[in-house]
Amino acid sequence: MQYTSFQPRPRTLLGPGPADVHPRILAAMARPTIGHLDPLFIALMDEIKDLLRYAFRTENRLTMPVSGPGSVGMETCFVNLVEPGDKVVVCINGVFGTRMKENVERIGATAVVVADPWGRAVDPNKLEDALRAHPDAKVVAFVHAETSTGARSDAKTLVEIAHRHDCITIVDAVTALGGCELQVDAWDIDAVYAGSQKCLSCTPGLAPISLNERALERIRSRQARVQSWFMDLNLVMGYWDGSQRRSYHHTAPINALYGLHEALLMLREEGIEQAWARHHRHHLALRAGLEALGLALIVPEGERLPQLNLVSIPEGIDDATVRARLLAEYDLELGAGLGDLAGKVWRIGLMGYSSRPENLMLCLGALGTVLRDLGHGGDIDGALVAAHRQVFG
Amino acid sequence: MQYTSFQPRPRTLLGPGPADVHPRILAAMARPTIGHLDPLFIALMDEIKDLLRYAFRTENRLTMPVSGPGSVGMETCFVNLVEPGDKVVVCINGVFGTRMKENVERIGATAVVVADPWGRAVDPNKLEDALRAHPDAKVVAFVHAETSTGARSDAKTLVEIAHRHDCITIVDAVTALGGCELQVDAWDIDAVYAGSQKCLSCTPGLAPISLNERALERIRSRQARVQSWFMDLNLVMGYWDGSQRRSYHHTAPINALYGLHEALLMLREEGIEQAWARHHRHHLALRAGLEALGLALIVPEGERLPQLNLVSIPEGIDDATVRARLLAEYDLELGAGLGDLAGKVWRIGLMGYSSRPENLMLCLGALGTVLRDLGHGGDIDGALVAAHRQVFG
Structure with missing residues (x-):
């Protein structure tokens, strides 16, 4: 075993992500690690939440990065907002809609699929039809920017339809955030998740999420316990929520968060x-x-x-x-x-x-x-x- | 919102982790991000697996870092190895044993608790008694090095007892790995998880795991689907296992893995x-x-x-x-x-x-x-x- 330090060739990353990471962000990640309960780090967490609110165009109090890749952001939204036995309308027009369906089924809930061709946006009429046919549906889930096809769906319209049928919405914005218009509050999206490594140009490994009051109310009124300990937002918020004494949940990925902070700062500087x-x-x-x-x-x-x-x-x-x-x-x-x-x-x-x-x-x-x-x-x-x-x- | 780049004060970290991160590791994390399916990165993944085998003292093929903090390593082991309805003996002598119990219960399995005082090792006699009283138990879980109390349990003996009663073992080695003797193969541990930020001195955010053939066999013979999509090792292995064409599962935290590679390399250099x-x-x-x-x-x-x-x-x-x-x-x-x-x-x-x-x-x-x-x-x-x-x- 004759291994040496890894020296990657500098690549130009023009795939679906990770994108090129700005030198300022790489430099931020190399700063000295401090403790995850250090007052300096707690202050950084508050800045990250504020900067994420800016990026998501939201005032949602529960806006924070989950300590895992975008897939963990997805699963966090589903396991908290969906209970066993629930009916969830999942719009599928690519790989990530399919993954949403997997998430729903692993919770023991039922997925009603609205299928559109790969490479096309989700058809709002089909969603409307599905909700008429399934008046007991509680959640609508769709991908705003399908990473597998490059199609953009009309998130604003889809959310409106969902709300008209008393469903809350889970929106995948992994590829959207920072790269095209996304208005969490103005469009009234209930739960949204994204990734750090695409249009934010940070390294992979963090999943910003934001949930509004309607989503939180749904979590509060759950009958079943959230099946994942790590992703249970009731617990995670004890660490990330500034209103209370911070309680230990897990050890945050400190240096990755330095990088995300710098990436969000650069987004804010650009506008x-x-x-x-x-x-x-x-x-x-x-x-x-x-x-x-x-x-x-x-x-x-x-x-x-x-x-x-x-x-x-x-x-x-x-x-x-x-x-x-x-x-x-x-x-x-x-x-x-x-x-x-x-x-x-x-x-x-x-x-x-x-x-x-x-x-x-x-x-x-x-x-x-x-x-x-x-x-x-x-x-x-x-x-x-x-x-x-x-x-x- | 007048935020600026974060400049942490250099601290000396003598708590329960994160520990101080060596400058070589910080420098590695700042190297240019490349794609998670880049051949150079795939080669790095293979080196990381080899180096982890060295650190864990194992030949287990399934040895890899999970893309999340130690808590995700824990949950990954539990959701893959425990099924709803199973009986699991959990030894509790601190916070992390308690968390194991939470994991068991959220799966819909039953936890039989072997309680020892905080600050003491797990008592092998109590484990033996519990297994005699519960011959239908299938899994024994305990913490090798309790991060909340500083107590070390006799992992070798506990595993022997578990095997004598036909149970497989899940061992928390988050604080153990790299800091005190841990012999995954010699002690015949079936599933073990650790963290990157303690005695490996890497930044937090990755959870090395290793599973032996007995553990894999248990996963293969599961009746119920793994409740977590992200942590389902059947899927994760499609990306991390070198024998097949790498299939996309999630985007690996590239730069964090640069850091882990360097940390493991330094451990190997020291011995x-x-x-x-x-x-x-x-x-x-x-x-x-x-x-x-x-x-x-x-x-x-x-x-x-x-x-x-x-x-x-x-x-x-x-x-x-x-x-x-x-x-x-x-x-x-x-x-x-x-x-x-x-x-x-x-x-x-x-x-x-x-x-x-x-x-x-x-x-x-x-x-x-x-x-x-x-x-x-x-x-x-x-x-x-x-x-x-x-x-x-």
């Missing part, structure tokens, strides 16, 4: 609307470039996420060959397709700190060149010029 | 027996110093952990005052008592990188001085001399 606009601007530039390369986005205009672009792999081109060459020759990572889309698409993310003009240019130039080598036509010069013009006018 | 010996040597020195200060350890000799020392707070001395002064005047963190021991003890950890002669000296000098100011007698000079002699001869 959340400005961050949304930046993601949108670079999306338009990428689209212009991809068109010149003869590559098509699979999601219809109007349902596309700016931060995550799914491109059809041209006929006769092997997925793995292209991604391996991009990684080996350009240190550039694009994402592979997931589930039904495996081998058929690339997922090109321009998220957070990755969403920069130079990365656009690298992506179009490198992808165009590798595809040309493999016999695919495409106007590389035109792609670069079109993207550049779109960004700089 | 695990040497690390155990270092913790023992500094424990003896601390003990000598504390005696000179007139402070008593609450755990009887022979049941004491070297890496975590519980000291009775002298009559008339206020717990919080002393810890606040140590923090404010010396940047020194000692741990408070938990549960029944709150206000009655300090927990002095000499774990991992914190277990150094200079920290011993700081602790004895600072604690002695603050206590003297508060009217408690004690031979500070004698404490320093005794500790120094114990370390350097």
Whole structure:
């Protein structure tokens, strides 16, 4: 066993996340570890909660990062808000809706599926129909920004429909947060979870969540105990809630939280609307470039996420060959397709700190060149010029 | 909201964890983030598994870090190895045994408690009695090194008893791993979990686990689905197990794993027996110093952990005052008592990188001085001399 310190090659991460992490955030994570009950750390926790409220556009008191990846954020929302025997309408238009259904079933609740094609937004009419057919449903769950397909659903409308049928809402905003408009309070979302490693450009491992009073009331009126000790928000809040004496629950991932604080601070410095606009601007530039390369986005205009672009792999081109060459020759990572889309698409993310003009240019130039080598036509010069013009006018 | 980058004061962490993190580990965590399916990262995962096998003294194939704090390691073991309706013997001699019981009950299983006083080891005779009284028990769970009391139980003997009664064993080694002898294979422990932030001196947020073939067989023969999606080892292994194509489960906490790799590498460089010996040597020195200060350890000799020392707070001395002064005047963190021991003890950890002669000296000098100011007698000079002699001869 002759191992040595790990020295990763610096990559450019243009997949579905993790995105490139800003040097300020990496530097923050390397600061000295202090105790998780240190007064200095408790003050940092309060700042993180405030900054998360800014990012989520909410005043929700229960706004905090769960100490685990986005999947733990998801499971935390489900195990607290769903009880055995409940009926939950789950909208599925990709991998993460499917995972929501898994969560519901493992609680011993029933999932009513509203299915839409992968690559399309959730159809509000189908949700309406499902709720009419299942008046005893208590919860509606959907993914705002489907990481597996690049489709954006109309969260505001879906929440309105759910509320009209007396359901509370659980919204997956893992890929949404920081990359496109998300208004937790204005849209009246009841429970939302996200991840640290996408448009916040922090490292993976933390899942910001936010729950409103309606969601908290549902937790308070539960009959069954939450099945997970670690994710039981009644316990977690004893540590994260500033109103009471902090009680020990688990040891928080101190240095990861330093990173999240710095990432949120940078988002605040840029301004959340400005961050949304930046993601949108670079999306338009990428689209212009991809068109010149003869590559098509699979999601219809109007349902596309700016931060995550799914491109059809041209006929006769092997997925793995292209991604391996991009990684080996350009240190550039694009994402592979997931589930039904495996081998058929690339997922090109321009998220957070990755969403920069130079990365656009690298992506179009490198992808165009590798595809040309493999016999695919495409106007590389035109792609670069079109993207550049779109960004700089 | 006028927040700025967080600049923690460098503290000396002599509580129950997190311990001081070595600069090499902090530096590793600040390296550029790469993708969680990058071949370079997959290779790193394999090294981490190997290095964990070294630390755990095991050949278990299923040896890996869970992407969450130690509590998630605990819950992962319980939800995979215990089914609803099972009977589990839980040995409780502190906070973490109590938490094990909570885990058992939230699964819908029955906990049979073997209770021992806080500050004492688990009594093997009581375990034997409980297993005789409950021949239908399937699992025995206990804490090897109780973080709340500083007591070490005889893991080898407890596992032998459990096996004699056809039970598999779940062992909490959160505070044990790296700080005192732990032999997963030689003692035939079936499932063990630990934490990254104690004697490994990494930052908090990861929970190394290891399961043997007997434990895996129990998972394979489950009737009920694992209640947690995130912790279902059948799914997690699809990502962490090298034998198959890695399938996406969740996004691993990349930079935290850089840190764990470096921490394990340093343990390997030092040698695990040497690390155990270092913790023992500094424990003896601390003990000598504390005696000179007139402070008593609450755990009887022979049941004491070297890496975590519980000291009775002298009559008339206020717990919080002393810890606040140590923090404010010396940047020194000692741990408070938990549960029944709150206000009655300090927990002095000499774990991992914190277990150094200079920290011993700081602790004895600072604690002695603050206590003297508060009217408690004690031979500070004698404490320093005794500790120094114990370390350097």
